[in-house]
Amino acid sequence: MEPHTQAGMADKFLHFAAVECPQDPLYVAICLAVAEQPQLLALLQHAPSTQARPNLLLAALHERVLAGVKHPLAAYYPSVGGTRLPDAALPALLLDFARSQSAELTALLRSRSTQTNEIGRCAVLWPALQQIAQLTGRQDLALFDFGCSAGLNLGVDDYRYNYLLDAGGFSLGAPARTGQAAIDCRWLGELAPPATRPWRLSHRLGADPAPIDVNDAAATRWLAACLWPHDRVRAQRLQLALKQARKARHEVRRADDCLAVLADWLTHLPPQVQPVLFNSWVLAYFEAAALTKFRQQLAQLQRRHGLIWLSAEAPGLRPDGLALPPLAAGASASTLWTLQWVEREVQTNLALAWSHPHGAWLQWCAETLTR
Ligand SMILES: C[S@@+](CC[C@H](N)C(=O)[O-])C[C@H]1O[C@@H](n2cnc3c(N)ncnc32)[C@H](O)[C@@H]1O
Known part of the structure; x- marks a missing residue:
């Protein structure tokens, strides 16, 4: 040097x-x-x-x-x-x-490169999937986690979410049990979670150019090493989530072109299933040209397969033309959760939520839903 x-x-x-x-x-x-x-x-x-x-x-x-x-x-x-x-x-x-x-x-x-897989984000992913079920009227959702790291967010329906309000709180997610990863999240603002309607993940797949194998001790130790040594809450829930993932064995594929994996996967889904493309803190790794290409290819997949795009990224990476929702007290412009879909050639963008990058708090923003 x-x-x-x-x-x-x-x-x-x-x-x-x-x-x-x-x-x-x-x-x-x-x-x-x-x-x-x-x-x-x-x-x-x-x-x-x-x-x-x-x-x-x-x-x-x-x-x-x-x-x-x-x-x-x-x-x-x-x-x-x-x-x-x-x-x-x-x-x-x-x-x-x-x-x-x-x-x-x-x-x-x-x-190695610095890499994490933050299941705290599932505290927002869970109500977002609920919202998608509500919006589409479909019970069976197919989740594709783009840039999934170890694929831990594919287990979103197996974790427990405890939402804390100024006074009291409420829980969502899988029924509580011992040995399960549980996430505490402050629910900010005035809007309530989307109304409960039954939904399930009938299909799921993750893809990443450098996936972490949950059965590889050195690889998962690296995931833990990328957390900061004093943060025992994140470290402990990571270990619980890894344990759950080893049992669940959700499929994760290594691919340089993860959208190509998605395109192929979509062709094999049954027609009654609602496909959802999800990415969280992935697009920041894209060069401008790659991002443009990603958006173009995605638009084609949306038209062809009715794919809904759920994106959780820095606000600067939100879909074009989407206004930033106002922030509630205690929230900050860190992660913006957005939905995009195409129906009869018309593209709709919706700001769903603001959240802490690791899911320590969320502010629901989809205004049709009032508590
Ligand atoms: C900050 S991590 C986020 C992981 C996971 N989405 C989460 O929320 O915990 C970023 C991930 O994006 C992946 N990634 C980087 N470039 C990518 C690309 N071109 N396509 C898909 N994934 C990519 C990395 O390998 C890494 O696993």
């Missing part, structure tokens, strides 16, 4: 500490230590240029800790029961750890 590149990378770690993770004292301390240490900064030269970012190194270090490496650095990681707070000894321990794990860290940095 050239010296000027290393200085640039040090700045990225300082920025990450100040802006991305100020609420996590361990990650702040690690970022500050890495920024000061050329040998640690040099590790990122093993990563592809598009991936050479602080969170990739943080995840690689975390992965080694989760793998059970015996080293005093582990005492700082709550994810393995560590309770030691960042202190003056951390930079030297970090350097020693990185030296002792250099081959393993290099292999991770070369081959």
